[in-house]
Amino acid sequence: MSNTRPAADASERIxxxxxxxxxxxxxxxxxxxxxxxxxxxxxxxxxxxLPAGERWFIHVYRQVLPFIRDDRLRQDVIGFIxxxxxxxxxxxxxxPHLRKLGxxxxxxxxxxDWFFEKLLGDRTLPPGRARQWWLMERVALIAAIExxxxxxxxxxxxxxxxxxxxxxxxMLDLLRWHGAEEVEHRSVAFELFLHVDGGYRRRxxxxxxxxxxxxxxxxxxxxxxxxxxxxxxxxxxxxxxxVRKGREGVLPSTPDMLRSIPRYLSRAYHPSQExxxxxxxxxxxxxxxxxxxx
Ligand SMILES: [Fe+2]
Ligand SMILES: [Fe+2]
Numbered sequence: 001m002s003n004t005r006p007a008a009d010a011s012e013r014i015x016x017x018x019x020x021x022x023x024x025x026x027x028x029x030x031x032x033x034x035x036x037x038x039x040x041x042x043x044x045x046x047x048x049x050l051p052a053g054e055r056w057f058i059h060v061y062r063q064v065l066p067f068i069r070d071d072r073l074r075q076d077v078i079g080f081i082x083x084x085x086x087x088x089x090x091x092x093x094x095x096p097h098l099r100k101l102g103x104x105x106x107x108x109x110x111x112x113d114w115f116f117e118k119l120l121g122d123r124t125l126p127p128g129r130a131r132q133w134w135l136m137e138r139v140a141l142i143a144a145i146e147x148x149x150x151x152x153x154x155x156x157x158x159x160x161x162x163x164x165x166x167x168x169x170x171m172l173d174l175l176r177w178h179g180a181e182e183v184e185h186r187s188v189a190f191e192l193f194l195h196v197d198g199g200y201r202r203r204x205x206x207x208x209x210x211x212x213x214x215x216x217x218x219x220x221x222x223x224x225x226x227x228x229x230x231x232x233x234x235x236x237x238x239x240x241x242x243v244r245k246g247r248e249g250v251l252p253s254t255p256d257m258l259r260s261i262p263r264y265l266s267r268a269y270h271p272s273q274e275x276x277x278x279x280x281x282x283x284x285x286x287x288x289x290x291x292x293x294x
Contacts, residue, residue, distance in 0.1 A: 014277065016079025016185050018086045021289045023174050025097035030231060032168035037232055038222075038241050039250045043175070045221035047094045048108055050178075053145070054088035056116040057081075057189075060138045063122075067196055073188075080188040083181050090174060102230035108221060115217070136197045137206060143193040144203070144210035147264045147271065150186035152252065153179030154275035157283055161249030170289070177287040183280035186271040200267065207264055 033039045058081050068074045095105055120138065125131040156162075156179040162172060193203070219237070226235030246253035263269055284290055 014184065014281070016076055016083060016188070018079070018082030019177075019181070019284065019290045021086060021090055021174075021177060021287075023090065023093070023170050023289045025094060025170065028097065028168045028170050030098075030101040030103065030229070032171045033162065033250060034166050036165070036245075036250065037226065037229060037235065038237055039245050041225035041229065042218075042222050042237075042242065042245070042251055044098070044225055045218050046175075047091045047098070048105055048112055048221050048224075049217060051088045051092040051095075052109070052112045052116040054084040054091075056120060057084050057142050057145075058088075059121075060135070060142060061192075063135055064139055064192065064196060068192070070195060073191060073195055076185070076188045077192055080185050083185055087178050087181065090178065094174070103225065103228055105224075108224045111220075112217065115213075136202065139189075139196055140193050140199075140202045140206035141210050143189040144207040144264065145214070146182070146186065146189035147207075147260070147274075148210075148214060149182040150271055150275055151257070151260050153182030153186075153280070155179075155252045155256075157183065157279055159249060165250065173287055173289045176283055177290050180280035180283040180287070183275040184277060184284070186275060190269075190271050204265060207261075211261070 031037050031040045033043075061077055061081055065074065065077065068077060095109070098105055120141070123134060125134055156172075156175045222237045226232060226237050229235055242251060243254045245251040246256075260274075263274070
């Protein structure tokens with residue numbers, strides 16, 4: 001336990017619950033950011049990564065539950081599991097619609113499934129130190145990934161340029177409902193990591209692994225979508241497009257993403273310092289998809 005433990009802001013704590021949601025994809029066009037396949041597909045990668053990724057979070061957390069000695073944190077983790085289960089299903093439900101529009105993501109999702117289920121899955125380790133090491137490593141990886149889901153959630157809640165450009169309201173609602181719940185539960189994964197391990201070297205090591213994996217999988221996902229989009233003749237995504245779209249406000253800005261790195265690696269980091277719970281809760285109260293599903 002070598003970590004400095006910054007205190008959470010108690011006023012930010014709320015009871016986490018999974019909300020039922022329903023989204024009707026019938027009217028959502030292939031390029032749901034009008035005239036902008038690059039932005040559309042960059043964000044669409046979420047539908048490829050999150051179903052398997054969030055199922056993996058749940059799988060790991062169910063194994064950690066017996067090691068939690070704090071009732072409040074256990075309740076938070078159970079609420080987190082419930083929310084991630086609904087997120088995973090909601091993004092999975094977009095895939096048949098993409099198939100209907102001529103974009104079959106199966107070849108890519110098969111790779112993502114392998115990544116989470118095999119590479120990051122349970123290894124046949126003997127009970128004891130090795131098995132515990134692998135569990136702690138994965139808990140720390142999830143904390144690092146959740147730094148980015150909260151970052152993206154906060155971004156999409158404030159990405160007004162997407163509205164100005166006429167982005168599909170159902171897709172925006174899916175992203176903002178999910179983003180708002182990511183902001184709402186943004187402290188859980190990090191607090192769980194602090195509770196069961198909290199080692200600073202482990203935090204840095206797993207951040208580097210998570211960040212590299214996210215960049216790798218994301219750029220492959222965008223390339224997959226652009227190459228297989230039946231309406232595009234030549235679709236080669238590039239880093240400069242990403243930077244430009246970030247400047248325009250339809251994707252997260254590269255400088256903002258770079259600035260989020262030292263924040264996570266700071267010993268004083270706590271997720272409650274990021275994003276705004278009140279904004280997230282206000283969105284959740286008005287989300288058409290979240291209200292429609294209740
Ligand atoms: Fe999620
Ligand atoms: Fe999350």
